[in-house]
Amino acid sequence: MTDAPARGxxxxxxxxxxxxIARQRANADHIRTELAEQTRVGEALIRGLVRAQLALAVRxxxxxxxxxxxxxxxxxxxxxxxEVTVAGVNLPWLLLGVVAYPFLFVVGWAHVRMAERNEHDFxxxxxxxxx
Amino acid sequence: MSxxxxxxxxxxxxxxxxxxxxxxxxxxxxxxxxxxxxVVSPTWNAAAIGGEYLSxxxxxxxxxxxxxxxxxxxxxxxGFAAGYLALLLFVAAPLRRSGAFTLPDFCEARLRSxxxxxLATAFVVFIGWLYLVPQMQGAGLTLSTVTGAPYALGAVLVxxxxxxxxxxxxxxxxxxxQAFQYWLKLTALAVPAIFIxxxxxxxxxxxITPPNGVVFTRPTTVVVEHAARLTLPDGTVMRVSPGERxxxxxxxxxxxxxxxxxxxxxLLPGSGSGDRGLFATYSLMLATFLGTMGLPHVLVRxxxxxxxxxxxxxxxxxxxxxxxxxLLPTMYGVLGRVYTPRLLMTGETDAVxxxxxxxxxxxxxxxxxxxxxxxxxxxxxxxxSSSGLLTSVAGVLSTDVxxxxxxxxxxxAATLAGxxxxxxxxxxxxxxxxxxxxxxxAVAASSFCPLLVLGIWWRGLTDxxxxxxxxxxxxxxxxxxxxxxxxxxxxxxxxxLVGQPAAWTVPLAFAVMVTVSIATRxxxxxxxxxxxxxxxxxxxxxx
Numbered sequence: 001m002t003d004a005p006a007r008g009x010x011x012x013x014x015x016x017x018x019x020x021i022a023r024q025r026a027n028a029d030h031i032r033t034e035l036a037e038q039t040r041v042g043e044a045l046i047r048g049l050v051r052a053q054l055a056l057a058v059r060x061x062x063x064x065x066x067x068x069x070x071x072x073x074x075x076x077x078x079x080x081x082x083e084v085t086v087a088g089v090n091l092p093w094l095l096l097g098v099v100a101y102p103f104l105f106v107v108g109w110a111h112v113r114m115a116e117r118n119e120h121d122f123x124x125x126x127x128x129x130x131x
Numbered sequence: 132m133s134x135x136x137x138x139x140x141x142x143x144x145x146x147x148x149x150x151x152x153x154x155x156x157x158x159x160x161x162x163x164x165x166x167x168x169x170v171v172s173p174t175w176n177a178a179a180i181g182g183e184y185l186s187x188x189x190x191x192x193x194x195x196x197x198x199x200x201x202x203x204x205x206x207x208x209x210g211f212a213a214g215y216l217a218l219l220l221f222v223a224a225p226l227r228r229s230g231a232f233t234l235p236d237f238c239e240a241r242l243r244s245x246x247x248x249x250l251a252t253a254f255v256v257f258i259g260w261l262y263l264v265p266q267m268q269g270a271g272l273t274l275s276t277v278t279g280a281p282y283a284l285g286a287v288l289v290x291x292x293x294x295x296x297x298x299x300x301x302x303x304x305x306x307x308x309q310a311f312q313y314w315l316k317l318t319a320l321a322v323p324a325i326f327i328x329x330x331x332x333x334x335x336x337x338x339i340t341p342p343n344g345v346v347f348t349r350p351t352t353v354v355v356e357h358a359a360r361l362t363l364p365d366g367t368v369m370r371v372s373p374g375e376r377x378x379x380x381x382x383x384x385x386x387x388x389x390x391x392x393x394x395x396x397x398l399l400p401g402s403g404s405g406d407r408g409l410f411a412t413y414s415l416m417l418a419t420f421l422g423t424m425g426l427p428h429v430l431v432r433x434x435x436x437x438x439x440x441x442x443x444x445x446x447x448x449x450x451x452x453x454x455x456x457x458l459l460p461t462m463y464g465v466l467g468r469v470y471t472p473r474l475l476m477t478g479e480t481d482a483v484x485x486x487x488x489x490x491x492x493x494x495x496x497x498x499x500x501x502x503x504x505x506x507x508x509x510x511x512x513x514x515x516s517s518s519g520l521l522t523s524v525a526g527v528l529s530t531d532v533x534x535x536x537x538x539x540x541x542x543x544a545a546t547l548a549g550x551x552x553x554x555x556x557x558x559x560x561x562x563x564x565x566x567x568x569x570x571x572x573a574v575a576a577s578s579f580c581p582l583l584v585l586g587i588w589w590r591g592l593t594d595x596x597x598x599x600x601x602x603x604x605x606x607x608x609x610x611x612x613x614x615x616x617x618x619x620x621x622x623x624x625x626x627x628l629v630g631q632p633a634a635w636t637v638p639l640a641f642a643v644m645v646t647v648s649i650a651t652r653x654x655x656x657x658x659x660x661x662x663x664x665x666x667x668x669x670x671x672x673x674x
Contacts, residue, residue: 116440123671
């Protein structure tokens, strides 16, 4: 703040109205208090978030359970699948030795993205100024 | 033997001690000492977690298993990596926000029960020691394989270095040591792998599974150490006794020792035992997928993340790093069939990673340097995994059993936690490294996994329910461990159910925990709503 004008006055001026900030903060504080004191609104909000995060985790776990967990059964039921070769390598070796790792990473990456979006949405609801 | 091996091992050990001492100078306060003041960046932290996690079982055992059993055991490395996905999906961020440093801390924070804390402490110590003993044994075996030193020397050497380092350096030091060792382990497998693959390519890609069975690629002499039954590709069976000497010319078929798979059994999934094989595969998947989150040394690391979101990102980086590492042991196991077929005859397949570089590249400079590199990597694996385990066992011992968690208590606890597994490792030499590590995963999956998952996502969990579930699942799997290690050999379904217990002990633990919690509904801790809020509210709100 104090040395900004010394750099040639290139910093953009921002209009500050103390009352606006104070009001925003009051709203956010209000909902934080509701969350912290477990009023019914706060309780419903946090339950919604927990449910959304759990649903996300379970959905992705099912993707892995089907994608990887289905393989032993598939090889047992249809042994011919295991004998397919791609570039001279048998399919089970390719799937378990190589493809499984990027698959797990992509699922993990998707989880981090979506879980952060859930949290972002939640924060947005909590900090939205009440009309 | 390569002349560079001993210097390489000494350099790795010294580097570990020196980095530890460097970290020690930075550690000033108790908080610094135990949790690195939570200033470790996600990449460093992820490398440290990877370095701690990739133990002797990963570095040596996985390649050995693949050489021996083929495609069916690829589930071990896949499961070891997938464990981090389960950790990411269900545990990482809420656990970090709970502020718990160890599993007993989590029990107390979530269920407000002192005696549940004691029970969790007992399981942390059991799993920690179960995992430490094979690490020290592996060190003893490696040292005796590559240098001919006595078995006990390796176990005592590694145990002593690790114990002193943990007792003096604390966790700050360990973070640097572990991160350094992840990269060392990756390099030590990747560089030789590239040379070996080039050699295989240049030799016109010799067949991995020749139609008429595996053959010796060069003249080989084998001296028998244990009585065994060998089978030749044409079905001839021969019995050998200790001291017998065999000279095979190049191109001679390799007699395969009992228990090692060959041909179609090795190449294709689901060999032999039908339903039991399928059950064992699913049991192994369950143990490794869900066991990682219950390993004490993995969870301690999460406390060094600044917040829940960072914990999530760290876990994702670990998943990538661990996955990258596990591409390599498969290569060693597969190419071992071409270059070290002798191991199929002796059955000592755990040595494949150590022997493959010189077998494939010859005794020239490249072969010798790369052999020394893998030996150094193997030592890094023992040092880093046992450091992490020892830190966490010492952590719970110092806060819950010996004292109140001061630096001095931690040092006493670290010494005690280190001496017990060293003595066990010196006195019991016959345990199989990979199998015991697998059992440690099964115990973790059937005790701490249900406790963490239900504790984080279900409000209805009670202290009595949690204790009943941990005792039922963890107790049953611990009993299976003791029967496997100490009991008589079993066969048929009994062997499968005891040898791979996770498929029944994990559902048992969940079922008991849920049922007893519902029955004792009145014991739900009063502050559960605010605990849930703390676990799940985004970090940005700082509630």
